[in-house]
Every structure is written in structure tokens, then in C-alpha cells.
Amino acid sequence: MLVTPAYAQAAGGAAGGLASFVPLILIFVIMYFFLIRPQQKRVKEHKAMVDALRRGDQVITQGGLVGKVIKVKEDGEAEVEIAEGVKVRVIKSTIAQVISKTEPAKD
Template sequence: MMQLAQPAAQQGSWLSSILMLVLMFAIFYFLLIRPQQKRQKQHQAMIAALKKGDRVVTFSGLYGTIVDLTEDKVVLRVNESTRLTFERGAIKAVLNEEEK
């Protein structure tokens, strides 16, 4: 009778291991992957909506106003005489009226 009980215990252990892996993946997905995808979609929408005159900040911390933009480049006016060219993806955020 001992021999019959062992396979049943091993099968239960195998199923619980699979269930634990699935549960860990689900937690990992909902806590890490999904929020990152959401932030990435929001950033892509913000990048697509850029327009001349927007006050922005880059990932390097540089504040400027968009004076020209193409499909992949953005020209920022930093002060009266300085214009810098960045890739569109380098824009971190568009500042609203209160942050200007």
C-alpha cells in the first residue's frame, strides 16, 4: 500500500509546482510588465502629439521650447541664441501652463 501512495504524492507535488510557477508569472506580469507597457504607450502618444511652441523637458533635464520638428528630430530653443537638436524620443515630458 505504501507504493500506491507515493505516486499520488508526487503527482500532487508536480501540479502544485506548475500552479506556483503560473501564479508567480501572473504576479510578475501585473506588477511589472503591464505598468511598463502602459507608461510606454503614454510616452509614445505624448511624442506623437508634440507641436511647435510646446515647452518640454528632455531626459537629460534640459528645458526648452520646440521651434522646429520633423518625424524623428526636435529643435529646442534653450535661450535667445541657443538652439539644440534632439531625437524625438529624448523628450521626457511636455510642461503644462503651471510648470512653465
């Protein structure tokens, strides 16, 4: 025989190298659909919620404060009344949830 067993095993190595990357690619695809994509969706929804803030909305901040939006500023801040006569300035991105929305004024 002219072909030794060592040469015969090396011939199939090229296809085996590519096949070893398939599980890594599958793991990345699974992580994308189960971790990365849902997180991007949540970030997009939160940004839309923050952009839609308006005066009179009841909100919960990430610190747990519940209050009513008094003023929405353009520089990324909002003024929230947490008790009668007690107003605080919060960064709009720290608003975790809008409890109740106000209806827009009808003209």
C-alpha cells in the same frame, strides 16, 4: 497486504507535480500585473506624448534641458530653443515631459 508503501506514495505523485507549478504560475501573473503591464502603459503614454509634440510646446529633455520646441521633424528629431538664439536638435524620444502645451490654431 499486496500494496507496499512505496507504490502507494507514487500514485499521488502526478497530481503533486502539477500542483508544484501553481506557485510559479501565480508568481508570473503577479509580476505581469505589477511590473510588465504598468511599464507597457508608460511606454504607450510616452509614445503618444512624443507623437503629439508641436511647435511652441515647453519641454524637458532626459538630460535636464528645458526649452521650447521650434520645429518638429519627421525623422524623429525636434529642434528645441534652450535660450534666446540657442537651438539644439534632440531625438524626440529623449523628451521626458511636456511642461505646457500650445493650443492648436483655430481656422
